[in-house]
Amino acid sequence: MAFKRQIDRLPIIPANARVNNVTCHYCIVGCGYKAYSWPINQQGGTAASENWAGVDLSEQQYQDTDAWYAPSMYNVVRQDGRDVHLVIKPDVDCVVNSGLGSIRGARMAENRRSEVTGTQLQRLTEPMVWRYGSWQPTSWDDALDLVAQVTARVVTEGSEDDLYVSMFDHGGSAGGYENTWGTGKLYFGAMKVKNVRIHNRPAYNSEVHATRDMGVGELNNAYEDAELADTIMVVGANPLETQTNYFLNHWIPNLQGATLSKKREMMPDEPHEAGRIIIVDPRRTVTVNACEETAGPENVLHLQINSGTDMVLFNALLTHIADQGWVDQDFIDNHTALGGELAADDAMGEVAGASGQEMLPRKPRTEGQPTDLTTFAEALARNRTSIEDAAEITGLNPADIIKAAEWIAMPKEGGFRRRTMIGYEKGIIWGNDNYRTNGALVNLALATGNIGREGGGCVRLGGHQEGYVRPSDAHVGRPAPYVDQLIIQGGGKVHHVWACDHYKTTLNATEFKRVYNHRTNMVKEAMDAAAGKTREELVDAIVAAVNAGGLFSVNVDIIHTKIGQGAHVILPAVESGEMDLTSMNGERRMRLVERYMDGPGVAQPDCLIAAGIAQNMERVLTEMGRTDYAAQFQGFDWLTVEDVFNDGYRQNAGGGEFVTYDRLRAMGNNGFQEPAVGLDGETIVGTPRLYADGKFGTEDGRALFCVAEWNGLQAPGKEEQRANHAFLINNGRSNINWQNWFLDQDNEFVRDRFPYPFIQMHPDDLAELGVAQGDLVEVWNADGATQAMVYPTDTVRPKETFMLFASPAGVQGNVINAGVNELVLPNYKQTWANIRKLSAAPATVTGLSFKSWEYDAG
Amino acid sequence: MKCGKLVDVGRRSFLRGGLMTGAGVAAAAVAGTGAAPAHAQTSLARVQNPSTRLANLADLVVNEPLDITYPDEDSPGVLLKLGTPVQGGVGPDGDVVAFSVMCPHKGWLMSYNTADKTLNCPGHFSRFDCEAGGQQVWGHATQNLPQFQLRVDETGDIFAEGADELIYGRLSNVLQA
Numbered sequence A: 001m002a003f004k005r006q007i008d009r010l011p012i013i014p015a016n017a018r019v020n021n022v023t024c025h026y027c028i029v030g031c032g033y034k035a036y037s038w039p040i041n042q043q044g045g046t047a048a049s050e051n052w053a054g055v056d057l058s059e060q061q062y063q064d065t066d067a068w069y070a071p072s073m074y075n076v077v078r079q080d081g082r083d084v085h086l087v088i089k090p091d092v093d094c095v096v097n098s099g100l101g102s103i104r105g106a107r108m109a110e111n112r113r114s115e116v117t118g119t120q121l122q123r124l125t126e127p128m129v130w131r132y133g134s135w136q137p138t139s140w141d142d143a144l145d146l147v148a149q150v151t152a153r154v155v156t157e158g159s160e161d162d163l164y165v166s167m168f169d170h171g172g173s174a175g176g177y178e179n180t181w182g183t184g185k186l187y188f189g190a191m192k193v194k195n196v197r198i199h200n201r202p203a204y205n206s207e208v209h210a211t212r213d214m215g216v217g218e219l220n221n222a223y224e225d226a227e228l229a230d231t232i233m234v235v236g237a238n239p240l241e242t243q244t245n246y247f248l249n250h251w252i253p254n255l256q257g258a259t260l261s262k263k264r265e266m267m268p269d270e271p272h273e274a275g276r277i278i279i280v281d282p283r284r285t286v287t288v289n290a291c292e293e294t295a296g297p298e299n300v301l302h303l304q305i306n307s308g309t310d311m312v313l314f315n316a317l318l319t320h321i322a323d324q325g326w327v328d329q330d331f332i333d334n335h336t337a338l339g340g341e342l343a344a345d346d347a348m349g350e351v352a353g354a355s356g357q358e359m360l361p362r363k364p365r366t367e368g369q370p371t372d373l374t375t376f377a378e379a380l381a382r383n384r385t386s387i388e389d390a391a392e393i394t395g396l397n398p399a400d401i402i403k404a405a406e407w408i409a410m411p412k413e414g415g416f417r418r419r420t421m422i423g424y425e426k427g428i429i430w431g432n433d434n435y436r437t438n439g440a441l442v443n444l445a446l447a448t449g450n451i452g453r454e455g456g457g458c459v460r461l462g463g464h465q466e467g468y469v470r471p472s473d474a475h476v477g478r479p480a481p482y483v484d485q486l487i488i489q490g491g492g493k494v495h496h497v498w499a500c501d502h503y504k505t506t507l508n509a510t511e512f513k514r515v516y517n518h519r520t521n522m523v524k525e526a527m528d529a530a531a532g533k534t535r536e537e538l539v540d541a542i543v544a545a546v547n548a549g550g551l552f553s554v555n556v557d558i559i560h561t562k563i564g565q566g567a568h569v570i571l572p573a574v575e576s577g578e579m580d581l582t583s584m585n586g587e588r589r590m591r592l593v594e595r596y597m598d599g600p601g602v603a604q605p606d607c608l609i610a611a612g613i614a615q616n617m618e619r620v621l622t623e624m625g626r627t628d629y630a631a632q633f634q635g636f637d638w639l640t641v642e643d644v645f646n647d648g649y650r651q652n653a654g655g656g657e658f659v660t661y662d663r664l665r666a667m668g669n670n671g672f673q674e675p676a677v678g679l680d681g682e683t684i685v686g687t688p689r690l691y692a693d694g695k696f697g698t699e700d701g702r703a704l705f706c707v708a709e710w711n712g713l714q715a716p717g718k719e720e721q722r723a724n725h726a727f728l729i730n731n732g733r734s735n736i737n738w739q740n741w742f743l744d745q746d747n748e749f750v751r752d753r754f755p756y757p758f759i760q761m762h763p764d765d766l767a768e769l770g771v772a773q774g775d776l777v778e779v780w781n782a783d784g785a786t787q788a789m790v791y792p793t794d795t796v797r798p799k800e801t802f803m804l805f806a807s808p809a810g811v812q813g814n815v816i817n818a819g820v821n822e823l824v825l826p827n828y829k830q831t832w833a834n835i836r837k838l839s840a841a842p843a844t845v846t847g848l849s850f851k852s853w854e855y856d857a858g
Numbered sequence B: 001m002k003c004g005k006l007v008d009v010g011r012r013s014f015l016r017g018g019l020m021t022g023a024g025v026a027a028a029a030v031a032g033t034g035a036a037p038a039h040a041q042t043s044l045a046r047v048q049n050p051s052t053r054l055a056n057l058a059d060l061v062v063n064e065p066l067d068i069t070y071p072d073e074d075s076p077g078v079l080l081k082l083g084t085p086v087q088g089g090v091g092p093d094g095d096v097v098a099f100s101v102m103c104p105h106k107g108w109l110m111s112y113n114t115a116d117k118t119l120n121c122p123g124h125f126s127r128f129d130c131e132a133g134g135q136q137v138w139g140h141a142t143q144n145l146p147q148f149q150l151r152v153d154e155t156g157d158i159f160a161e162g163a164d165e166l167i168y169g170r171l172s173n174v175l176q177a
């Protein structure tokens, strides 16, 4: 049954409503929104003078109007202790989205916690500790004391290596520069925690080491480049669903030809046409459909590649482009490696800590790489791949590979270099042979001179926004410890978890959950047995339990998560909008989201929770007589989030000295593009494109090419899994579901559409298995099992399914085996399993639409 | 596609009767608009919806969309006889439904695809299932499509008497002074 809100009117925003800048905190795009709030007992009127829009609202408003908002954009929330009306609507003046909202971001208001309207009551409001066999609300002092007592005992009796930490490294949501600094200063400054992992993967590593090692930070272009490119090449990404308004507001206009005048104006000396697009994906996504509808099928080249063979395609394209003489030789000569002896370490550039303007986003980066990084000539020689060999391995038509090479690099009329922008995401990042595949793609961009120039760029399209500034992580090492696997093997005694839900988003998840439940239960039992004892006796009991193989788990989050079921202490955090928060988007555009409402109960910003842990550690260690160690936990006396920003970003981020809250506030939803390079009055001057000067992020400023030799399925266990199971279980995200559904699991509109994760299956497979649309099926292999709801479509090929990732109602990670690449990057995309029917369509599924997702005007 | 700069274009296209689309496109002339004046309501918790005759059952042909407006002439919609009983369907076969055709994302006018009985939006590719209560099959709107509640009287006249979601472009389904 289609969910309906039965709302037929909304309060009108008055002319004098308070207005705050909001950057959508969901996906990487970072669309601008405005938050309007006003007292609960007032409202605007329909007369132009009585409402925020200054228009007559007694009349129908038309297409693309700014003078309307949907029920999902409205709520009643607490602000400075009082109930207020809140509308959060897209900002027409933001250059990122120009007034577009998406199905995720335009539900921001509805996904705020409200005791009045009853939304998001799942938010945590008070610290809780495990006491008398369940979680009991308690004070911050009590909860933080227990965390510090146990943590201090464990790291002093053993070492800091016994403290495991899972912590977000992203912007937006509850991330951002303030919170990554607060947590980073605790674990990498006061301590040197080595066994640490990031929110979505089992180690503390970059997802794109290769491009960074080559000297090319992964967010190197501007969204405008998608409007200026002759050709866009997109690999393993589905931007209509996962970078929605970037695609709609910047790619589509180029494919439509709507940016031609801009192209002519900005690049007057060369011929221009409407953009064309190459899409590399084993599945026909809605992005393919939208591009075809917009540009005409003749301007869209969908390369429906065999899963995991992308590197071979890139090598063949490089070979063909070089053999045709279409490379940018000037660029190669002047801006890439010169040859001679290139020791791997020379090639690496400095070990980056928190700063480093040439390598945004600031991310983990330490030494050692799995393959040679070298000159163009050597990479070309060693990567050389014929069109025929590539066609054989990739399953593509040879003519299509040649056509792709032409679209990427064949000079335009008059001999002008073709401008090609390359975008990629999880299809190769969480795919086969991450390092070499990423490197082989960046090779293409470097060889054709497409980095640092208008209409170019070789960029990851991104998931979350970024907001990373932390003390150096060099002590973590490379490869970084495979934390989730170490936990399975009994590693760690205390686990601090910051906004990570391994239960929904790790690989080998079946085994991880089994062990984590067992180890944390050992501690719960010890705590239960110590009921009625003193704090000292309780800590003794916990320490004894962790020494016997248990794990003490501290969970900091905005909701009670799945992994939080194992926690012994739960600490409530606030998120974007409930604190001031800075982040940058996929073109490094930095904005300040202003606090427009109160956090739930006594929830705190993560950075201030980290400070609370540090202060309690200092006190407890002092009481233990460890005064030297205790002194390391000083420097956390921040009073406000802005203090954290000034301590972290301003002191440690390249260009940070130019950036203040006041300046960001004044620059609104357009902000500036990092890194900041100066001031023009009070306006921060940014950097639209990295490497516009041709100087890359290596020691000598010359970019490196990557040797990428084909080794088949690289990660351990993958080839065996493929050989023994019938179906490819490709997987990823959808338009409607944001990440691991942490708020959406409590949103009726979302749960109504997909009560279970869908698995897209070809009709032939349905017939073979005897299943129908909406049936629940079990997806199982030697590594685990999960469930999904059958969604028939011919946009996937027979024997190749696509399952929604990170649903709480069917965890896809259960069937991902533990094998990772050399640098501990998981491989989700190449997963094989068998499928069997579990149940006919359950009641929640009946009445759902199972029609095609492809736009078709009929 | 800089939204917000297209307000005028949108208005013009609607006044012209639908730029690329308009649900029925070449279908029948717009059927009756409300007898009850849709203006000057006093403020109620929920608005008082007019009861508006849209058509007679005899006017409908299976899977041929009929352009309508409801609750007033500025709010275009479509009346459909789908041929099989569906969610919210009325009439002897439980198959007569009506929906707004302004996309609840950014208000572009949608067109009806007779092959799979969906409404499709040329704005940004959203589509809604007329056989599933206007559920968004795929798209950007944060609500399913407003469906008009229908009543059929003994003569076969079909009346619209309310909507189950907020209609695009108005903060009150029944416009108020």
Ligand code: SF4
Pocket: A024, A025, A026, A027, A028, A029, A030, A031, A097, A100, A101, A102, A103, A104, A105, A106, A243, A244, A245, A246
């Ligand atoms: S495209 Fe991304 S940033 Fe923009 S509104 Fe949607 S979720 Fe938010």
Ligand code: FES
Pocket: B103, B104, B105, B106, B107, B108, B121, B122, B123, B124, B125, B126, B139, B140, B141
């Ligand atoms: S107006 Fe955007 S999809 Fe309909």
